[in-house]
Amino acid sequence: MPKIVSDIVDTYLFRTVNARVQFLVVRRRPDVAMGDTWQSIHGKIARDETAVEAARREIEEHTGITPTQMYTADYISQFYDHVTDTIVLAPTFAAKVPARAKPKLSADYIDYAWCDLEETTGRLMWSAQRWAVRHIYDVIAMGGDDAELYTL
Template identity: 25%
Template structure:
């Protein structure tokens, strides 16, 4: 039997950087690879609570515009014999979004789709980035994907 873990969330930040839409990738200390924001859901949190907290902790981005990407990252983690199912969120940031990394990452880059896929080592990351680009950059964002934020009346 292979257990399924659903206690992790991930998110892709988009910002207009010097006039072009880019996505944020960060280089992880653990493993040394490039990735987007991700982290575990803590006790008492929803997935939305967790992704807002993770963006704040990892990048100092104060999430104001959050979307359900309508995509699940999924992969088998052989070292612990677990299938990971991870809902993906998209954060639309203001122009030229500033980033302050925490100690989980050593570097960051705002990337085009091609640049992100060249940096990220895993096929599943490429699938996430292709999906986000197709539904959040190449066409207008579907308002049905909008997520109401905790402590915000909308």
């Protein structure tokens, strides 16, 4: 029987440049799991930290960027890991970053791009990632009244 775990976070960084929302996507090294694919920032939750703390730490470790605002994306990414026979539930966050933010990528990644919504969803391989980006764009990044409800 598969076990259920919640030990990772998914985080989507966005910025606003000239009134246009852009998302950061990072390209994994070819020699690692899911190599040569475009992703958002994912990472493990340490035993002594909350999911939000893990999201902030992963952002800073993998991009060198400090978010100006964190949001819950009101979404739990879920998937089945066949290697470990595990159902994974990953809290999903959005992070607003400065318009001039320039990532300093960790060794896990070989490239990055700031993309509009259409290009971002075109680069991401998993439907859950594409759904999360669209949701973050509509509810949080566009800055409507609902965005305040998701502020952390």
